[in-house]
Amino acid sequence: MRTIAPKAMAKRVHVAVGVVMDNQGRILIAKRPDHVHQGGLWEFPGGKVEQGETLIQALDRELFEELDIRVDGALPLIDIIHDYPDKQVHLAVCRVVSWHGMPVGKEGQPTRWVEPHELDQYPFPAANYPILNALQLPERCLITGEFATPADLTRRLRAALSTGLRMVLLRAHDVSVGEYVCLAQEAIQHTKAKGVKLLLAHPHILDVVREVNADGVHLSSSQLMSLGADVKTNIPDDWMIGASCHSPAELRQAELIRASYVFLSPVKATASHPGKPPMGWVKFAELARRAQVPVYALGGLADCDVAQAIEHGGQGIAAIRAWW
Numbered sequence: 029m030r031t032i033a034p035k036a037m038a039k040r041v042h043v044a045v046g047v048v049m050d051n052q053g054r055i056l057i058a059k060r061p062d063h064v065h066q067g068g069l070w071e072f073p074g075g076k077v078e079q080g081e082t083l084i085q086a087l088d089r090e091l092f093e094e095l096d097i098r099v100d101g102a103l104p105l106i107d108i109i110h111d112y113p114d115k116q117v118h119l120a121v122c123r124v125v126s127w128h129g130m131p132v133g134k135e136g137q138p139t140r141w142v143e144p145h146e147l148d149q150y151p152f153p154a155a156n157y158p159i160l161n162a163l164q165l166p167e168r169c170l171i172t173g174e175f176a177t178p179a180d181l182t183r184r185l186r187a188a189l190s191t192g193l194r195m196v197l198l199r200a201h202d203v204s205v206g207e208y209v210c211l212a213q214e215a216i217q218h219t220k221a222k223g224v225k226l227l228l229a230h231p232h233i234l235d236v237v238r239e240v241n242a243d244g245v246h247l248s249s250s251q252l253m254s255l256g257a258d259v260k261t262n263i264p265d266d267w268m269i270g271a272s273c274h275s276p277a278e279l280r281q282a283e284l285i286r287a288s289y290v291f292l293s294p295v296k297a298t299a300s301h302p303g304k305p306p307m308g309w310v311k312f313a314e315l316a317r318r319a320q321v322p323v324y325a326l327g328g329l330a331d332c333d334v335a336q337a338i339e340h341g342g343q344g345i346a347a348i349r350a351w352w
Contacts, residue, residue, distance in 0.1 A: 039114070039115045039116065040115070040116045040117075040118060041076060041115055041116070041117050041118065042076065042077045042118045042120065043074055043075060043076055043077065043117060043118065043119050043120065044074045044075065044076075044077050044083050044086040044087040044090060044120055044122070045072050045073070045074035045087075045119050045120065045121040045122065045159070046072060046073055046074050046087050046090070046091055046099065046102065046121075046122055046124045047072055047105060047121065047122065047123050047124060047159070047163065048072075048073065048091070048095075048097070048124045048127060048131070049123070049124070050141060053143070053144070054141040054142060054143055055072075055141070055142055055143075055144060055147070055163065056072075056073065056095070056131055056139060056140075056141055057070045057071065057072060057139070057140055057142060057147075057150065058070065058071060058072075058073055058094065058095075058133060058137045058138065058139045058140075059071075059137055059138040059139075059140075060137070061135075061136075061137065065112075065114075065115075066153045068151075069151050069152055069153050070140075070150040070151060070152050071152060071153065071156065072121070072156070072159060073090065073091055073094050073095055074087060074090050074091070074094075074119075075089075075090035075093070075094070076090075077120070083120050083122070084099065084102055084122075087099050087102060087122060087124070091124070091127070092129075093134065093135075094133070094134060094135060094137070095129075095131045095132065095133070095134065095139070096129050096130065096131065096132050096134050097127050097128065097129035097130070097131050098127060098128055098129055099124055099126075099127050100126035100127055100128060101124075101125045101126040101127075102122040102123060102124050102125060103122060103123045103125055103338055103339060104120075104121075104122055104123075104317065104338075104339075104340075104341040105121045105122055105123045105159070105162055105163075106121050106158055106159060106162050106319075106320070106321075106322060106341075107119065107120055107121065107317050107318070107319075107320065107341075108121065108155055108158050108159070108320050109320060110154065110155030112155075117155055119155060119156075119159070121159050121162075123338075144163050144164050145164060147160050147163060147164065148160065157286075158320060158321060158322065161288055161289070161321075161322060162322040162343060165195070165288070165289055165322055165343055165344075166193070166194040166195050166344065167334050167338070167343065167344030167345070168193055168194070168195070168331070168334065168344055168345060168346075168347075168351075169193075169195040169196070169197060169291075169324055169344070169345075169346040169347075170188050170193050170195070170196045170197065170346075170347070170348075170351050170352065171197045171199055171326075171346055171347065171348045171352075172184070172185065172196065172197065172198050172199050172200070172348070172352060173199075173348040173349065173352040178210070178211060178214060181200075181211060181214070181215070182214060182215075182218065184352055185215060185218055185219075186218055188351045188352060189218060189219070189222055189224060191351060193224065193351060194223070194224050194225065195224065195225045195227065196215070196219055196224055196225070196226050196227065197227045197228075197229055197246050197270070197346070198211065198212055198215050198226060198227065198228055198229065199229045199246075200230070201229070201230065201231055205230065205232050205235045205236055205239075208228075208230050208236055209236060209239045209240055212226070212228055212236070212240045212242060213240060216240070216241070216242060225243040225244065225268065226242045226243050226244075227242065227243060227244045227245060227246045227268065227270060228240060228242050228244070228245050228246065229245070229246040229247075229248070231248075233245050233247065233251065234255075234259075234262050237262065237263060237264075242267075243267065243268055244263075244267045244268030244269060244270060244288065245259075245263060245267065245268075245269055245270070246269075246270040246271065246272070246291075247259065247269065247270065247271040247272070248271075248272050249271070249272045249273060249274055249278050251271075252271040252272070252273070252278060252281055252282060252285075253277075253278065253281055256281065256284075256285065257284065257285050259285060260285060260286075268288035268289070269285065269286075269287050269288055270287060270288055270289045270290060270291070271285075271287050271290050271291070272290070272291045272293070272326075273290045273291065273292050273293075274292070274293060276315065276318070278290075279292070279315060279318070279319045279321070279323075282319075282321055283319065283320050283321055286321075287321050288321075288322070289321065289322040289323070289324060289343060290319065290321055290322070290323055290324070291323075291324050291326040291346050292307075292312060292315060292316060292319075292323050292324070292325060292326065292342075293307075293325070293326035293327040294306045294307065294326065294327025294328065295307060295308065295309065295312050295325045295326065295327045295328065295329060295333075295337075296308075296327050296328030296329060297327075297328055298327045298328045299328075299349075300348075301327075306327060306328070309336060309340050312325055312337075312340055312341075312342065313340035313341050316340065316341040316342050317341040322343040323341070323342050323343055324337070324342060324343050324344055324345055324346040325337040325340075325342045325344070325345045325346070326345065326346045326347070329345045329346075329347050329350065330345075330347065330349075330350040331350060333345050
């Protein structure tokens with residue numbers, strides 16, 4: 029009997045990627061030479077991690093070789109594993125929080141400083157999509173809490189927005205679709221005026237979407253697993269899709285639908301779920317770095333936890349009581 033040789037596994041390349049920002053909040057990007065893999069596209073600087081190197085050592089070496097700058101400090105942003113026809117690429121992406129030198133394309137590559145909201149104007153390799161997404165998300169997301177009346181919701185929302193929040197999830201699960209639509213339309217007046225993204229969450233979210241022109245939707249974990257990829261056919265293409273996750277399986281489902289972000293909880297003990305054991309920062313970091321989608325820490329957190337969430341591979345934090 030003729031035996032069939034197993035298909036060779038795709039070559040896996042471990043790449044250190046640096047998101048370099050200046051003191052104006054602009055991001056440095058470079059254009060790949062036309063003759064290389066993914067040539068002609070823009071990218072974030074970085075390169076292959078050599079045997080025996082740590083991630084930071086590789087990042088410092090690559091940025092010096094490419095841009096003539098040295099890395100003084102970096103934090104994890106997101107890890108991505110992407111399959112191309114000829115190779116599998118593992119991108120370990122870091123925020124370069126401190127560096128020195130004068131950036132210049134030492135290999136003759138064009139470079140450009142761009143605002144985060146301008147990144148969509150440049151063609152990047154497909155594997156960079158989660159990086160672009162993460163860079164355009166804020167570090168804090170408010171989840172609205174309890175309110176007595178629509179007027180009370182408006183008062184609380186305006187007070188929260190005065191703290192500089194840039195993303196709000198309007199949660200009111202115990203009202204009808206009609207009532208929720210009215211609340212959402214009122215909330216939009218305040219969020220749009222401040223350039224804040226408004227996300228919708230409701231048990232009948234697809235009915236709500238037909239009535240409200242917001243910035244995105246947020247799925248509960250049960251909606252994530254039941255609606256799955258079908259949700260994409262019912263949501264406008266330019267809307268964000270977020271999801272609540274508590275397990276590796278739910279995180280994987282969020283990746284499959286290319287979610288814009290997820291909430292991962294509970295990180296700490298919460299008053300709203302007193303019987304649920306918290307995962308802690310170590311477990312959060314383990315799951316966040318495998319998620320391949322921006323992850324907000326949720327559960328018993330406040331402003332003072334933002335830095336810790338980022339240090340553990342998160343996008344930032346989501347919270348109710350911290351700002352409501």
